[in-house]
Amino acid sequence: MSVSVFAPISIGNVSVGFDTLGLAISPIDGTLVGDIVDIETLSDNSQPSEFVLTGTHSAKLPSNPRENIVWQCLQAFNKAMLDKQLDVKAIKIRLHKNIPVSSGLGSSACSVVAAFYALNEFYSCPFEPLELLKMMGALEGEISGSVHYDNVAPCYLGGLQLMLDTPDKIAQSLPTFDDCYWVMAYPDVVVSTKAAREILPAEYSRQTLIQFGQNLAGFIDASHRKDKKTAFACLKDVVAEPYRDLLIPQFKQAKSKLIELGSLAVGISGSGPTLFAVYDDFDIAQDASNWLQQNYLQSSEGFVHICKVDHQGTRKI
Template identity: 35%
Template sequence: MFQVLDKIEEKLDSNKFLEQVHVFAPATVANMICGYDILGFAVDYPGDEVIMKRTESLGIEILKITGDEGKLPLDVQKNTVSHSVWQLLCDLGLDKSFGLSIELHKKMPIGSGLGSSAASTVAGIFALNELLGNPLTKHELLPYCMEGERLACGSAHADNVGPSLFGGITLIPSSEPLIIRSLPVPEDLYATLIYPKVEVPTKDARKLIKDKVSLDKAVKQWGNIASLIAAIYEKDYTEIGRSMQDYIIEPSRSLLIPFFDQMKEISLDKGALTFGISGSGPTVMALSYEQNIAKDIALSIEDFLKDKNIDHLSFVSKINKQGPYVKK
């Protein structure tokens, strides 16, 4: 499919194949406010889990899906996990000699702006690679993870699957050719994630994005992106906060999120470095340089949303440096 797997016969060793593997893959914060489609980071929690087993019967079977409220398809060609895993099996030449069963356990809300489909797909692709004895690098796995995003939302972008697969903070400066760079992670950054339970489909959120922007907004935006990357390397928390401002996407998308401006004001008043939308929303994200500040922000926004009778979930997490991993 992607023609990226050179000399694959030399990489496969049936003696290293496993019978079963259980993998966790992390949720992500795409865009990092000012870096639409090119920046993202992973969090320790929440995430999704895949249990994958070899079977005597050929092909792929999804045994069950939990935590999705019945929203996700069991059809292997329509599910992002099985669809992407099948594409990789075909490119490895194992589609006519290999059988798999899959269990998908959703540990985060669907359509939340936390990279739900990305985490599921990454868990599945990573699990298959583990099952086969780790013949492929993460760079070789990335296009197959992106294929799950194409199925989920019509666009094979990497700002969610990139950080979920590689961990940490990732920059995708080019999609053709595909380039991904891992950036350093400042140790003291904490993310407060608030998911108000309202529906903001990714496809609908993308429709709000304008095809053209003014030159002055564009200059401000790419200045912020450049400054953010420099500040990450320098561990300059003040500049990280200042540069994470969005002049292009947030003004339109924030209109879909109830009480966005009020939640932003609460976060900044409580000491957040910055505040914005996670992915396409409706989850919002505040970054802080102390865990206590991050927790205080979460509690304050929770109280505010309770007063407004808006059901919600909240998470406080450091940035996940590892990416997916095998659960023991």
């Protein structure tokens, strides 16, 4: 018995929805940008489970397997299984870490979601989606310091997700503009989630709160009405970007150039340093991609992808 699962990258916040909106995306060329988790049964069920780490960005993760979040997912999943009086097996679980950590692309969420999804599939789905999503959020919250679903939910469910604070529903799917291209540029500079949170003010003015509410409500309303112009005009970050842009080299210059090229919106993906720019014309999106390749990337480890909304979310491959 074996299973292999892919979890896509995501944009947390989506500018206008701090800790409230998340969008799953995938490159249009079919490249699987995200994490893959494989599980297979060990021949001897009496031996302990094993963890294997591979992938293009595995070197940045802890060398001790028990410090890896996928191993922690396995422990949490096994406990939940035993709480349901279900048997667990000795398995080999392998993480293919193919995206950088602290990238603003939901890296830890990718690992957590892929691991829980793969384990649930391996055991023929003993947990319902809401149960599984809560487990994912709790484990990812241990990494980031508090529970936030804005990467976990879209990574798992796909599409654009609005986070809800209700007992029976964590996220609500929203309409998307599927003719749009999301150009993603990771420059390969380090911006830790912790530092990106600490730079934010402890309090905000009443005017900022009003602007935040207007922009978020306007974006959601326009999305439902398929009013692209209004939706992207509302896609402004008044909560985090005015402070976090100081942490990202060349962000302000890049944003100005991308708007000059005709972008519908430009913002910081999650806590950065990845930025996104939205276009509804492929040729212009390609021009933006080329400019970012030459002017925004800080090393050969950086990358640019032209993406569209990923409606599938996490899936078996």
